[in-house]
Amino acid sequence: MMTVADIVGRIGRVARWEPDARGRLAEAALELYAERGYEQTTVADIAGRAGLTERTFFRHYADKREVLFGGPMPELVEAALREAPAGEGALAVGRLAMLAAAGALPPERRPFARKRQAVIDATPALQERELLKLDSFARLIDRALTARGEEPAVSRIVAETSVALFKVAFAAWIDGDGGNDLTTLTEGAFVALGRVSAG
C-alpha cells in the first residue's frame, strides 16, 4: 500500500505552516474569532491585528470564512485519488484519500487546528460548512471509485465510510493529548473498522 509520504512525494507538495503574511492573517483571525466571535469580526479587524492592510488580506483569502476553509486538503485528496495505483481495492483507495487529507494537518498545525475547531464549534453556520466540506470529500472518493470501475453501491459505501473514519480520527486528534499524529489516527480508524465489522 502507498503511504501518505509517497503521495506527498509524488505530488511534490508539502503542506506546512508558513509564518508569513498568510499565516499571520490566519493567526490574527483565529484570535479575534475566539475573543469576539466569528460574526463580530471584520476583515479590517483581522488585517489590523496582523499589522497588514485589507488589500493584503484579500490577496490571500477571498473572505473571512476562507481563513478557516482555505487549506490544501481538497487538493491533496484529489491528488491521492488521481495517483492511487490501479491494483488497489476500493477501501484501500478511500484510505489513501483520507491519509492524504491527514497529510494536510501535520503535528505543527495542531494548535491552529484546535483553535479553529473551537471557533467552528461556537458557530452553527461554520459547523454546517465543515460538514459540507467533508461531504465533498465523500463525493470525490465516490466519483474516483466509480471511474475505476467499482460498483456504484460499493463506491458510495466506501466513500462515506472513509470520510466517517477520517472524522473520527480528526476528532481524536483535536481532543487528544497530541501524542498521536493525525495520519496515525487515520490509519488506526481504518484498522479498527476491520475489527468492528468482523466482530
Added chain:
Amino acid sequence: MMTVADIVGRIGRVARWEPDARGRLAEAALELYAERGYEQTTVADIAGRAGLTERTFFRHYADKREVLFGGPMPELVEAALREAPAGEGALAVGRLAMLAAAGALPPERRPFARKRQAVIDATPALQERELLKLDSFARLIDRALTARGEEPAVSRIVAETSVALFKVAFAAWIDGDGGNDLTTLTEGAFVALGRVSAG
C-alpha cells in the same frame, strides 16, 4: 438480531403518512418550494395552498423549515438505542438505530421524500441542515454505545460508520426505482460494509 418491526412494535408507534391537515400542509409546502423555491415561499402561501389558516400551520409546525425536518426519525433512533438488547455488539446496535431511522420512511412516503430531497438539493442552507441532522444521529449512537461500555474509539467509529451507511441507503432509495424499501437497502449497506472491509 432485532428487526425494525420488533423495534416499532416495542415502542408502539408506526410512522405513517396521515392525509390530514398536517399532511396537506406538508404537501402544499413541498409543491410551493418546488415551484417558487424555498426562500420565496411564506407560511401564508403554504396555508393558502392547503386551504387552511396560518394558525393551523403553526399548530402543526414551528416554521416552514420544520415541514422538511419535523418527522419522527430522531425519536425512532432514540427508542431503538434505548431498547437495543444488552448482548448486541456495537455495530449491531448502530444497525438497529439506522433500521429504526429507515422505519420512519415506509414505501408510501417515498414520493414525499423524493420531492423533499429535490428541494433540499436546490437549497444550500437546507443541505447543511440535513447533514447536521445526520450528524446528530451519529452523536446519539456514540453516546448510547459509550453508555453501554464500548471503548470511545469503537463507539465513534461505529456511530459515524452507521450513519454513513444510512446515508448511502437513503440516497439509493431516493435515486432508485423504488423496488427496494429503505429498510432493505439499509440492511444491504451493513452487509456490504462487511464484504468491503473484509476484501
